[in-house]
Amino acid sequence: MLRVKISNHNFSSPLVLAAGTAGFGQELRGLVDFRKVGALTTKTITLKPRSGNPPPRIFEVDCGIINSIGLENKGLAWLVKKFSSLKKISTQIIVSFSSEDEAGFSIIASGLDKIEDLKFLEVNLSCPNVRKKALFAQSPRQTYRIIKDIRRKTDKFIIAKLSPEVTDIVAVARKALAAGADALSLVNTFFALRVDINTRRPFLGRNASGGLSGPAIKPLALYRTWQIYKSLRAPLIAGGGISNWQDALEFIICGATLVSIGTANFLNPQAGENIYEGLKNFCRRNKIDNIRELRGSLKV
Amino acid sequence: MRIFEEKIVTLRQVRKKIFLLGFKSSYLAPRAQPGQFVNIYLQEKDVFLPRPFSIHKIESDIVYLLFKVRGKATQALADMAKGESLRICGPLGKKFDWLAMAKYKRVVLIGGGIGIAPLSFLGEKLSSLSSQKLLFVGAATKKELVVKKELRNYGFMVYTATLDGSAGEKGDIVSVFSRWLEKERIKGKDLCVFGCGPWGMAESLQRVERTYKIGKVWFSFERVIACGLGVCRGCAIETKSGYKLLCQQGPVFNLDEVVFA
Ligand SMILES: Cc1cc2nc3c(=O)[nH]c(=O)nc-3n(C[C@H](O)[C@H](O)[C@H](O)COP(=O)(O)OP(=O)(O)OC[C@H]3O[C@@H](n4cnc5c(N)ncnc54)[C@H](O)[C@@H]3O)c2cc1C
Ligand SMILES: Cc1cc2nc3c(=O)[nH]c(=O)nc-3n(C[C@H](O)[C@H](O)[C@H](O)COP(=O)(O)O)c2cc1C
Ligand code: FES
Numbered sequence: 001m002l003r004v005k006i007s008n009h010n011f012s013s014p015l016v017l018a019a020g021t022a023g024f025g026q027e028l029r030g031l032v033d034f035r036k037v038g039a040l041t042t043k044t045i046t047l048k049p050r051s052g053n054p055p056p057r058i059f060e061v062d063c064g065i066i067n068s069i070g071l072e073n074k075g076l077a078w079l080v081k082k083f084s085s086l087k088k089i090s091t092q093i094i095v096s097f098s099s100e101d102e103a104g105f106s107i108i109a110s111g112l113d114k115i116e117d118l119k120f121l122e123v124n125l126s127c128p129n130v131r132k133k134a135l136f137a138q139s140p141r142q143t144y145r146i147i148k149d150i151r152r153k154t155d156k157f158i159i160a161k162l163s164p165e166v167t168d169i170v171a172v173a174r175k176a177l178a179a180g181a182d183a184l185s186l187v188n189t190f191f192a193l194r195v196d197i198n199t200r201r202p203f204l205g206r207n208a209s210g211g212l213s214g215p216a217i218k219p220l221a222l223y224r225t226w227q228i229y230k231s232l233r234a235p236l237i238a239g240g241g242i243s244n245w246q247d248a249l250e251f252i253i254c255g256a257t258l259v260s261i262g263t264a265n266f267l268n269p270q271a272g273e274n275i276y277e278g279l280k281n282f283c284r285r286n287k288i289d290n291i292r293e294l295r296g297s298l299k300v
Numbered sequence: 301m302r303i304f305e306e307k308i309v310t311l312r313q314v315r316k317k318i319f320l321l322g323f324k325s326s327y328l329a330p331r332a333q334p335g336q337f338v339n340i341y342l343q344e345k346d347v348f349l350p351r352p353f354s355i356h357k358i359e360s361d362i363v364y365l366l367f368k369v370r371g372k373a374t375q376a377l378a379d380m381a382k383g384e385s386l387r388i389c390g391p392l393g394k395k396f397d398w399l400a401m402a403k404y405k406r407v408v409l410i411g412g413g414i415g416i417a418p419l420s421f422l423g424e425k426l427s428s429l430s431s432q433k434l435l436f437v438g439a440a441t442k443k444e445l446v447v448k449k450e451l452r453n454y455g456f457m458v459y460t461a462t463l464d465g466s467a468g469e470k471g472d473i474v475s476v477f478s479r480w481l482e483k484e485r486i487k488g489k490d491l492c493v494f495g496c497g498p499w500g501m502a503e504s505l506q507r508v509e510r511t512y513k514i515g516k517v518w519f520s521f522e523r524v525i526a527c528g529l530g531v532c533r534g535c536a537i538e539t540k541s542g543y544k545l546l547c548q549q550g551p552v553f554n555l556d557e558v559v560f561a
Pocket of ligand 2: 018019020021043044065067069071096124127161186187188189212213214215217239240241242260261262263264532534
């Protein structure tokens with residue numbers, strides 16, 4: 001009922017735990033029933049280990065959080081060594097990776113290509129907390145070049161993770177697909193800032209701004225999902241602020257093949273399971289054989 | 301660690317804005333150790349992120365939290381009633397190796413404000429030590445000062461202070477502690493300290509630690525906790541050996557290691 005297929009890959013459900021919100025899975029062992037989760041996207045890794053941004057890194061706002069983690073991770077070599085043990089959880093694993101410079105992406109892709117059991121790569125072109133310059137995903141040309149370089153290095157399934165912070169998200173999406181991406185992932189967080197009026201300093205660490213996630217961004221993310229779906233009909237892993245099954249369904253109706261659950265994992269590590277049960281009941285009640293029947297069914 | 305639901309068995313106000321909450325948990329009670337905490341999920345009360353609370357004490361299978369009303373979440377907790385359910389994740393954080401305190405002649409616990417919360421549980425474990433045991437507790441005013449009588453029973457000599465002088469010595473608790481060191485001509489190296497309280501208190505305690513060359517100081521820190529499970533990397537604390545995660549390597553850190561911004 002909830003099984004999903006993209007090309008020849010099977011997912012036990014349309015639910016994906018989003019990058020940076022479920023670690024590498026092992027942290028959640030015993031707490032999460034991974035059989036109900038279609039895939040887990042790892043924390044984004046980079047070529048070299050990164051220590052991350054100065055604290056404080058998280059600030060709670062109405063209906064969401066602003067984060068400035070700064071891609072703290074142990075680097076490619078660690079992931080390569082660790083991968084066989086990550087594979088033990090019973091869901092598909094998507095490895096997310098990023099780089100500060102364009103050249104780094106294809107180097108990491110070559111490294112990941114050697115991991116035989118790894119099927120899915122998510123290219124994070126859109127982390128708001130790393131580069132001082134524009135995001136790669138803000139430039140259709142850079143997006144194209146990076147994905148193209150990665151495509152040359154690997155036959156694995158490539159997902160391009162887009163930023164919502166662009167004038168024309170469809171233009172970027174189109175370029176990513178033209179360069180050889182198999183699917184698109186959206187949205188990453190929105191740039192955001194909160195200020196302590198007493199000290200006139202930002203609430204987050206020295207980097208001042210961060211990325212906004214959670215229910216606050218859901219309508220913004222839904223709009224972008226529908227925009228891309230209606231023009232490109234590409235496989236989408238979409239989300240932003242999903243916290244219950246109704247939210248997940250909205251994204252599917254707007255064209256998502258898979259939906260991603262991010263911040264909600266912090267509020268309830270079992271969010272994925274709850275959404276799974278909710279979707280299943282909905283399908284049963286409405287005599288829907290497979291959830292894909294609803295994909296892109298928005299009536300306009 | 302697990303996520304579970306338990307009913308509140310006691311909830312009462314003990315001082316101004318300070319509440320004692322107990323729930324029964326045959327899972328947590330035998331497992332939790334001093335230094336550890338739980339996350340409480342309060343989405344049903346319109347609180348977004350879970351909120352962390354230290355284990356205050358454990359009596360048979362009842363786990364107690366001691367909390368101060370600060371904002372939405374703590375107000376919602378204070379407004380709950382006996383019999384209502386709480387969704388809890390724990391035990392979280394590293395167990396504090398309190399046996400490491402045994403090799404010092406004197407053991408000092410310092411609590412600033414609600415920083416007293418984790419000290420009862422620790423104090424109970426320390427009660428068997430032959431070291432001299434002292435407790436320094438401070439608060440803004442007498443109405444907020446919590447001196448746990450069980451700590452006296454565990455053999456602690458108690459010093460108190462308030463910022464406005466309404467009880468105990470006047471001043472902040474770290475100054476009172478450093479005056480005591482001075483007056484009693486205590487040799488720093490014979491001493492170990494466990495402190496808990498706000499960041500400013502930690503910073504001044506670190507200065508005292510260095511001035512008096514205190515043998516060892518541990519401090520239990522606060523940070524916004526999003527997941528509590530090590531997945532979000534949001535709870536970093538800067539130390540001499542890089543960032544460390546409060547929810548994994550803490551919340552208790554070797555104070556000398558911590559770098560203040
Ligand atoms: C390991 C640990 C143990 C703690 N133990 C206790 C305890 O035993 N008793 C007690 O009274 N308090 C304890 N605290 C602090 C307690 O978690 C906060 O007071 C509480 O989260 C405030 O929530 P609020 O909605 O009432 O206030 P808010 O209005 O949200 O905030 C008030 C203050 O609490 C801090 N805070 C807000 N959200 C969080 C969060 N998600 N995590 C941590 N801090 C936050 C803010 O920085 C702010 O200074 C502990 C904190 C940590 C990290
Ligand atoms: C604490 C935190 C860390 C994140 N880390 C990453 C990351 O490493 N890589 C990435 O591509 N996205 C990262 N994200 C973005 C999420 O994967 C997701 O795209 C975004 O939060 C929007 O979804 P949500 O509203 O469901 O959280 C992070 C988000 C949060 C809140
Ligand atoms: S709170 Fe998420 S890693 Fe510590």
